[in-house]
Amino acid sequence: MTTIYSARKIIxxxxxxxxxxxxxxxxxxxxxxGPLDSLTGWGDYTLDERFADKVLMPGLIEGHAHTMEGTxxxxxYCGYFDRTDPVGRDWEGIKTLDGVLNRLKExxxxxxxxxxxxxxxxFDPIYxxxxxxxxxxxxxxxxxxxxxxxHASGHIMNVxxxxxxxxxxxxxxxxxPGVPLGEDGLPTGELKGPDVMTPIGxxxxxxxxxxDCDDDGLRNFGRLCVRxxxxxxxxxxxxxxxxxxxxxLKVTGEADYPARVVALxxxxxxxPRELVDRVIALRxxxxxxxxxxxxxxxxxxxxxxxxxxxxxxxxFNGAPNGLWYVSPQQLREVMDLALAEDxxxxxxxxxxxxxxxxxxxxxxxxxxxxxPDHRFTIQHCQLADSAQFHRMGKLGMCVNLFANHHFYxxxxxYRLTVGxxxxxxxxxxxxxxxxxxxxxxxxxxxxxxxxxxxxAWCAVNRITASxxxxxxxxxxxxxxxxxxxxxxxxxxxxLDGEIGSIxxxxxxxxxxxxxxxxxIGGGNLKDVRxxxxxxxxxxxxxxxxT
Amino acid sequence: xxxxxxxxxxxxxxxAGKTTLVNHLLxxxxxRRLAVLVNEFGExxxxxxxxxxEGDDLISISGGCVCCSYGSDLTAALMDLARMEPxxxxxxxxxxxxxxxxxxxxxxxxxxxxxxxxxxxxxDAETLRATAADRYMxxxxxxxxxxxxxxxxxxxxxxxGAELSALRGWLxxxxxxxxxxxARQAAVDPAVVLGGFDGAPVSARTPENPVQxxxxxxxxxVDDPAAxxxxxxxxxxxxxRAKGFVTDRAGARFLIQVVGRRAACTPAPGPVSxxxxxxxxxxxxxxxxxxxxxxxxRTSEEA
Numbered sequence: 109m110t111t112i113y114s115a116r117k118i119i120x121x122x123x124x125x126x127x128x129x130x131x132x133x134x135x136x137x138x139x140x141x142g143p144l145d146s147l148t149g150w151g152d153y154t155l156d157e158r159f160a161d162k163v164l165m166p167g168l169i170e171g172h173a174h175t176m177e178g179t180x181x182x183x184x185y186c187g188y189f190d191r192t193d194p195v196g197r198d199w200e201g202i203k204t205l206d207g208v209l210n211r212l213k214e215x216x217x218x219x220x221x222x223x224x225x226x227x228x229x230x231f232d233p234i235y236x237x238x239x240x241x242x243x244x245x246x247x248x249x250x251x252x253x254x255x256x257x258x259h260a261s262g263h264i265m266n267v268x269x270x271x272x273x274x275x276x277x278x279x280x281x282x283x284x285p286g287v288p289l290g291e292d293g294l295p296t297g298e299l300k301g302p303d304v305m306t307p308i309g310x311x312x313x314x315x316x317x318x319x320d321c322d323d324d325g326l327r328n329f330g331r332l333c334v335r336x337x338x339x340x341x342x343x344x345x346x347x348x349x350x351x352x353x354x355x356x357l358k359v360t361g362e363a364d365y366p367a368r369v370v371a372l373x374x375x376x377x378x379x380p381r382e383l384v385d386r387v388i389a390l391r392x393x394x395x396x397x398x399x400x401x402x403x404x405x406x407x408x409x410x411x412x413x414x415x416x417x418x419x420x421x422x423x424f425n426g427a428p429n430g431l432w433y434v435s436p437q438q439l440r441e442v443m444d445l446a447l448a449e450d451x452x453x454x455x456x457x458x459x460x461x462x463x464x465x466x467x468x469x470x471x472x473x474x475x476x477x478x479x480p481d482h483r484f485t486i487q488h489c490q491l492a493d494s495a496q497f498h499r500m501g502k503l504g505m506c507v508n509l510f511a512n513h514h515f516y517x518x519x520x521x522y523r524l525t526v527g528x529x530x531x532x533x534x535x536x537x538x539x540x541x542x543x544x545x546x547x548x549x550x551x552x553x554x555x556x557x558x559x560x561x562x563x564a565w566c567a568v569n570r571i572t573a574s575x576x577x578x579x580x581x582x583x584x585x586x587x588x589x590x591x592x593x594x595x596x597x598x599x600x601x602x603l604d605g606e607i608g609s610i611x612x613x614x615x616x617x618x619x620x621x622x623x624x625x626x627x628i629g630g631g632n633l634k635d636v637r638x639x640x641x642x643x644x645x646x647x648x649x650x651x652x653x654t
Numbered sequence: 655x656x657x658x659x660x661x662x663x664x665x666x667x668x669x670a671g672k673t674t675l676v677n678h679l680l681x682x683x684x685x686r687r688l689a690v691l692v693n694e695f696g697e698x699x700x701x702x703x704x705x706x707x708e709g710d711d712l713i714s715i716s717g718g719c720v721c722c723s724y725g726s727d728l729t730a731a732l733m734d735l736a737r738m739e740p741x742x743x744x745x746x747x748x749x750x751x752x753x754x755x756x757x758x759x760x761x762x763x764x765x766x767x768x769x770x771x772x773x774x775x776x777x778d779a780e781t782l783r784a785t786a787a788d789r790y791m792x793x794x795x796x797x798x799x800x801x802x803x804x805x806x807x808x809x810x811x812x813x814x815g816a817e818l819s820a821l822r823g824w825l826x827x828x829x830x831x832x833x834x835x836x837a838r839q840a841a842v843d844p845a846v847v848l849g850g851f852d853g854a855p856v857s858a859r860t861p862e863n864p865v866q867x868x869x870x871x872x873x874x875x876v877d878d879p880a881a882x883x884x885x886x887x888x889x890x891x892x893x894x895r896a897k898g899f900v901t902d903r904a905g906a907r908f909l910i911q912v913v914g915r916r917a918a919c920t921p922a923p924g925p926v927s928x929x930x931x932x933x934x935x936x937x938x939x940x941x942x943x944x945x946x947x948x949x950x951x952r953t954s955e956e957a
Contacts, residue, residue, distance in 0.1 A: 434752065
């Protein structure tokens with residue numbers, strides 16, 4: 109059974125035939141690409157012209173996201189920016205604190221049980237003159253139910269008095285840098301850092317396993333993928349317990365599940381040996397739509413949280429250097445074993461000192477255990493300089509830069525965290541490419557919204573939320589950005605032989621677009637309208653994702 | 655209301671001997687039910703001969719002790735532990751090698767039901783100076799030492815006398831007043847880490863590690879129990895630990911507990927039969943006993 113789709117234009121991302129008019133699909137794979145008369149020789153076919161006025165691209169690939177975004181949409185959206193939920197409702201961004209409280213009041217009215225928790229997410233007071241929300245503000249929404257509002261960074265939460273009371277923290281005498289106190293000596297309700305969020309979080313509806321999504325959340329994430337033109341996504345830091353793996357196999361195996369999920373096992377709770385053995389065992393359970401067998405190692409914290417490890421001269425505001433989340437010995441051990449067993453590692457590495465540690469450790473590990481094609485990938489890598497990108501290239505490593513960060517927090521980095529010069533060269537896409545490092549760019553959803561075309565716009569324009577262009581010299585071209593969200597990301601996952609371009613033999617994965625991203629102009633990339641996707645030859649319209 | 659659970663944070667860099675110390679303490683628990691919280695069940699943290707049963711998140715150890723892993727969620731593990739029946743007598747929290755113990759202490763301080771009994775940081779006598787000079791880990795190790803109420807300088811048998819002497823000087827230069835206990839194979843007297851030294855002189859138990867104890871007699875009430883606790887924690891006295899009861903002039907009884915530089919003075923829990931007086935521990939001949947005992951004498955004179 110062969111279907112040949114016609115399209116206004118097919119952008120293949122394949123150098124030998126950059127554009128085409130038709131693509132033939134058989135058994136979920138691409139049988140051929142070209143003019144119609146070059147495809148008819150394969151035998152009987154059905155000509156499907158539903159995309160005749162659309163533009164097809166390779167299905168977009170999100171190289172760094174977390175499927176828990178699908179679960180977060182169960183909670184009240186309190187973000188500053190407009191965002192579309194999995195079923196297609198557009199939530200208007202809220203620009204004021206009162207607006208956030210009104211949104212929570214609306215959500216409050218929908219919950220019958222007056223004691224049931226009310227969680228909200230994606231609040232960001234940075235855009236509201238940094239006026240802090242207090243428990244007294246949230247008490248105006250409810251004094252009977254616990255309320256917790258998670259910040260966009262994921263590192264801070266605001267709660268009401270009831271939530272503090274349930275967590276045993278509505279008392280004086282608390283002495284913790286993450287718990288600011290009011291003039292009355294009681295906590296203001298702002299909780300900074302996971303250590304202080306957890307004891308209250310369980311009472312406001314954010315339970316302990318936030319890194320893992322549930323089955324409805326995973327289905328919701330699939331819907332978000334269709335809306336964003338994504339056919340393959342990562343789930344970059346999962347615990348992948350047996351029951352979670354069973355659930356993910358079940359959900360991704362459903363006939364209408366629209367995405368391929370590449371889930372990485374987080375290095376935690378196991379020795380390097382156990383971890384590598386576990387991941388090899390998981391790899392054997394992989395299916396087409398759930399790819400297992402990769403490791404995620406977190407080396408440091410975040411730049412806006414001042415917990416990333418920076419080289420001299422450190423943080424612009426004088427904050428002390430950040431935290432290590434792995435010791436050099438453990439990193440070395442897990443790299444040695446993973447290289448020996450051909451298991452891929454992606455490292456969360458924000459600060460440039462952490463990047464140095466990963467490069468030094470990788471170089472030493474490779475001397476002992478050479479590997480012809482490991483493609484270990486440095487994720488985020490926001491402060492790397494030219495010399496570091498050079499080393500990455502020499503060591504055969506890949507990079508996945510956080511282009512969206514530049515838009516959402518670029519102004520903060522300029523003003524507060526790293527200062528003008530380093531802010532200008534953060535997420536240095538142009539330098540990475542010039543140094544020959546295979547590169548992807550990412551959203552880190554739910555930290556920022558899933559949407560590779562928006563991510564490409566960020567890398568092409570480097571505009572911050574306040575509208576400044578930050579880092580003119582690190583802008584990349586539209587073609588390079590489109591490559592990064594297709595072939596670039598596929599390469600970092602070692603899937604570039606299967607996906608990432610439209611050419612014979614690959615998966616029939618397409619992003620179906622209303623506009624041509626190569627014609628619309630780099631400044632408008634984020635406005636390219638997505639009709640939906642084709643994934644493994646199955647057609648998914650965004651409009652049907654309800 | 656039950657008394658809060660005492661909790662000791664065991665910090666220190668990878669390889670400093672934290673796991674060895676945990677096993678040593680379990681072997682010398684002497685009837686106390688210890689709960690050990692480890693960052694993760696990596697290399698099995700408990701010697702096999704001590705294990706009675708193993709579960710996913712819990713290892714049962716002979717003598718009613720347990721070992722739990724906390725992974726990425728320390729707070730949740732502590733909350734679970736506080737509800738455990740039967741209740742542990744003392745919690746040992748073994749932090750990861752790159753953790754900053756002061757940050758963990760702040761977190762413990764948020765939880766009702768716990769009392770921080772001190773931060774004990776292990777250091778490897780053989781490698782400490784090299785680690786402190788490491789470009790990646792130097793500041794982490796320095797922060798760990800800064801946060802320590804007590805430092806156990808371990809593996810002292812692997813360095814020469816001259817090296818050890820130089821190391822002591824280096825430590826005092828960088829961390830003036832630091833309270834340290836020297837050990838080999840992490841064999842320190844359990845009282846150093848766990849307190850609870852009401853019985854026989856502890857020095858006899860681990861002869862290679864000379865810990866001395868003195869009894870600070872108090873013949874009458876004191877003006878300010880909290881000030882006395884603070885005085886016992888002064889750097890110049892060099893005490894490892896101190897614990898005992900005092901009575902103020904209004905007749906209220908207080909429990910004084912000192913771990914290195916950390917002093918606590920709290921109302922005595924319930925009726926206490928023990929007489930007033932404070933047991934003090936010093937190590938390695940570094941305690942200034944005349945000055946310690948003078949605190950008692952002055953109190954007595956004032957009384």
